[in-house]
Amino acid sequence: MNILLFAAVDLVAIAVLAIGLYLPRHRRRDLVVSYFGINIGVFAVAAALSGSSVGIGMGLGLFGVLSIIRLRSTELEQHEIAYYFCALAIGLIAGMAPDPLWLPIALITLILLVMFAADGSKVLPRYRHQEIVLDRAVGGDEELHAYLSSVLPGARIHQCTVQQVDLVNDKTIVKVRFSAAAPSSGLGGPASARPVPPLPRTKPAGTALTAENHEVISQESR
Structure with missing residues (x-):
């Protein structure tokens, strides 16, 4: 029952992060798809490994491996990297679902609040x-x-x-x-x-005659 609850929490959290915060501010649809995909993938793997004895170590290893692959595949801006790591962290926290029940919800809420404040237009706007x-x-x-x-x-x-x-x-x-x-x-x-003002550009000393000037000179010489 807890896994269904945290699946819903994860979906709501990544929707708030990607659609509610990132998309209105930065307008990159491709990264919204990437945030959803990486978040759901990490959540699924973390939920599957949460019952095993190597769950935490495997989860942290997955976090690091996916980070290296994603950051080497294309160039990202610094704020996009921040959203990317937040999507990873939300999926990992929701998938592991540590006790007590309120702790993962509080951590996910903290991530969203920090991103809402840090990436706001009021923070160092100029x-x-x-x-x-x-x-x-x-x-x-x-x-x-x-x-x-x-x-x-x-x-x-x-x-x-x-x-x-x-x-x-x-x-x-x-x-x-x-x-x-x-x-x-x-x-x-x-x-x-x-x-x-632009820098002045000097004309070359030997400027060639245009076709029009050449015709005028020819008529005068006649």
Whole structure:
């Protein structure tokens, strides 16, 4: 009877995690299917092994093996990894169903509450992590910070790491962690700052004549 109860608890919990929390916030249907599949699979294996003497060790081993396989199969964002481990943990806790009866329910509820709070829009809403390609080769730290400040007007730059400096093509790839500027509707605020003007491009010295110019010159020579 307990296994049916915890099967229902597991289904409700993974539905809240995948459909109630993840899907409205991040909009990836493929990962919702993945969360459901891995959760139900772990729950079934953990429930089948819960009565054996190696149940806990086998469950933890399954947790680790599935984590390695899943994380090596495709690239995931950090928040997606967090949801993935929560789906694994919910299935494992519900499948093992440790005594007393309220303990697994309390642990699953704690996981959902933490994810609801940690991934909410109110937690550090202006913090960003972005990879930016600059249209010039920037070498010094002071010059890089000054240029990023002009590219990201009003933002507070916390950290920037140069990934590549291309002197041939004149570009720089940098990863930046920053706080975005507060939204402002008034004129002259951060939201109304002017964009950085592009670098001037010089024309080559020997510019070829177009077909139209060539025709005009030919007519004048006649």
